[in-house]
Amino acid sequence: MTFATVMVSLALNQPNEARLQVAGDLAARFDAGIIGVAAAEFTPPLYFTTGEQAQELVEQGEGALQNRLAELEQQFRSVVGERAASLSWRSGLDFPARYVLAQARAADILVTGSAPPGMSDAFAIASPKDLVMEAGRPLLVVPDNVSWLDLGTVLVAWKETPEARRAVTDALPLLAKASDVVVVEILENSSDYDACEARLDDVVAWLGHHKITASARVEEPGTGRNVAAKLDAVAADLTAGLVVAGAYGHSRFRELVLGGVTEHLVTRTERCVLLSH
Template sequence: MTYVTIMVCLAFEQSNERCLAIAGEMVERFDARVAGVAAAEFSPPLYFTSGEQADKMIERGRNAIKTRLSELESEFRTAMNRSTKDVEWRSDMEIPLRFVAREARAADIIVIRQSGGGVLTDPFSVVNPSDLVMQAGRPLLVVPDEAGSFDLRSVLVAWKDTAEARRAIVDSLPLLRKAKDVTIAEIAEDGSREAALNRTDDVVAWLSRHNIAANALVPEENAHAGVALDRIASSIGADLVVAGAYGHSRLSEWILGGVTQHLMFESTRCVLLSR
């Protein structure tokens, strides 16, 4: 298993510099093709008018979106042409979440910029990673602007004995094979450290059969999982955290769990999330 096609979701109004840099490193590392995606849809103001004035407003708004999408394509191609010649661009005037989730069928993994808190975002121009991970059916590599190097000298797998964590570790196998050090860490939230050690030892043994050397770590202190994972990631110098994306549906909205929220919106290192 490897990443044959890496998809990069470009932010419409924010900086894409770090996201494109990390995507470029991945494209070179896996000798992959790369597809850039972006979308936005004109959103009429609350004081929307009608008639000729409305038509002109809509035309101006749509033209501005077309211009910005063209700028993003140029930015993407300039960044990616240094890494590969197999470059594709996909964009449309559409609700961006809907567009990117649909286009995800063509990718092995999606690289996306970390959004600011994930609550008050404009659905007409912003792809919220918390929504995309629930709909894409592909792993997300969430890149914060503060992310440093991506040399995979150390990777932390945040283990929890759930289907989401199992999918995440399978989705991350190409990255784990290139990592120098892999740590499987579980926070024993149920208080049974011995059971947690047995589970993480099983994961280490499973990885060894995939020719990936890893070590297990279950801290003795029973801290909040997000805080504990940050502490472990810092202590081992991890530049990537792998985790399952946990959440549930409340009416028609996805509500992420606390640890997933922390990793997705507050981490200063790249996070691979799978649902």
């Protein structure tokens, strides 16, 4: 159980220090290589002109983006330093999400930053909201306030879905290095308590077959049944440094719509989150 190659996605106009530190930490823990990746697409101004002036404007804009991508490469190499078994860099003039999704084939895990609530600049940022459903790799979302990957306690957010099963499987290398693993299910109906206990016992036993010691915890839905808030409260109570969860969502009229908990985990999380779809 290991990660051989870590990929970290950098943003042009957001802080990158936290995600770089965590990517370097991952590489050091698993003796893995790191691929840094970034992309941007030039956005013509609203008063865009034509002819030679337009071509000059495009060349200037793309040149500025190339300079910024070069700065990001320098930051990547400086922060990650010698913690990785190998380093490589990939960048291009393209929509960031499209570019990063194409490069993800080369990695075992993709590290990115959290996305602020609301709209993000698709020309400059590969938002985790865009990556999570299509990367085909586990996505490690790192908030800006994190400086290392804390595996003291890992919370596995269980739900009886294929996405949750895939997430806990993808997380096995991290769970194997954790000091404490707690599998938590938040009940949707209090009458389901016994069935929930049986499900969690199976997950704990399955982890045990992989030589990972885990415990189970059933949580009542609580007032208002706000699952995202309840999950945050449990994670805080456990002082969890990492949450592992399935990612849920769908496309509606070409717009990605994430489930409420998934949306919360990529926009408002205070700790690292590993998501799989």
